[in-house]
Amino acid sequence: MANLVMFCILAVIILGSAVMCVMTKSIMRAATFLLFVLFGVAGIYFLLDYTFLGAAQISIYAGGITIMYIFAIQLLSKRTLQGMVERVKGSRIWQGAFIAVAGAVTVITIFVKNNFIENYASNGEVPIEKIGTQLLSSGVDGYVLPFEFISLFLLACIIGGTLIGKKGDDE
Template sequence: MNSQNIMFVILAVLMVLSSLATVLTKSIVRAATYLFFVLLGTAGMYFLMGYTFLGAAQVIVYAGGIIVLYVFSILLTEGAKDQEIFKRKIKDASWGFVLSFVGFLAFVGVVLTHNFKAAVLAAPSETANAVTTIDSIGRNMLSSGDNGYLLPFEAVSVLLLACIVGALMIARKR
């Protein structure tokens, strides 16, 4: 077993255990910490595959996102005990289970009706062998023409700004 396989197993175990801990913990600050370890593991996977740009972007963007999550979790839960947050009515929990089951059934329906083998056996195109460079990623991110992602990027940034303002308004009312 070479070092890349060992590192893959270590990162995979870290990510699985941290993601389970994120879901199962009752403290929002601990959940954010465990989520941070999941995102670091994802960045480690990118570095392991040789995608240094994506790994660095993962660390920079999501580390900043976790810091913002820390701030908002402290702002939004100040004065409230973590245990009080998780006291919910059985009715609310049952709706969650029903919606999760409906989503699972939709997922199974798509998997069973979609012909995945035909898509896998299709001949690869010439662009599949092309090397993606940081320059081409930057040009696509900042262009508004064909294959440009400037408009969706700006739409997401406006949506995130609206979420931040809404969270501040909720925290301010308390």
Template sequence: MANIIMFCILAVVILGSAVMCVMTKRIMRAATFLLFVLFGIAGIYFLLDYTFLGAAQISVYAGGITMLYIFAIQLVSKRTLQGLVERLKGSRVVGGVLATLAGLVTVVVILLKNQFINAAVGMTEGEIPMDRIGQALVGSGKYEYVLPFEFISLFLLACIIGGIMIARKEEQK
């Protein structure tokens, strides 16, 4: 019962922060709400006793990625951000709602067609051991993810170097 209550609290925090992240007009507040979303997801990992994934979520995403976003925001000049006041037009809102509904219908059709929901409900295997999850994350074989992690780290390094170069060019002018 306590797990259900904690899950409901974390779900409300995650959903509320995600909505506020998208709806706020201030970019630093959006980054802060994103941080709350990532901490909430880490809380769900801890609730499921996946402490490794929870710790990785906090260190990599809540710590690293959010700080990368904040540094990128700080590198962009204030003159660039001041002109970015966007007005919501009715046609854009309607288009966004239609695109969202089309995406939702697509996901539901795929879930029903491939019987993912029935497989998830009828899963009798039980919990997946943490050593299998860890091996899948850092293994180098088929269906293992160490190579994508390395590509992402190189991509983020290139983004950081590019941001530094952009910031340096503005100082020289």
């Protein structure tokens, strides 16, 4: 019963912080709410007794990635950050809803295609050895190459954002 209560509390924190991260007008507040989301996900890992994943979530994502975002935000000039308030248009809401539905359909299709529910949800537990093997392998089911692409993509986004922000200082 205590696990269910803790899960509900963490779910409310994660969902509330995620919504506030997207809805706030201040970019520093968005980074702070993102930090709360990442800590909430780490709490769920600890609740499931995946201490390694919880510690990795805190040290890598909540610690490293969020601090990297904050440094990138601070590198931009204050003039650039003041003009970042954008009005929400009706067409953007429909585009966002379409993308969210397409993402959900993609995830459900992958779950059904790979028999995820029969293989993993039926026994209730995924062994940590299997997670570690898949995270560190470069084979067919490995995730090393996608993680490297994501890290390069994030680096390119930060460099591009810094260049765009600094372009206004030269003029």
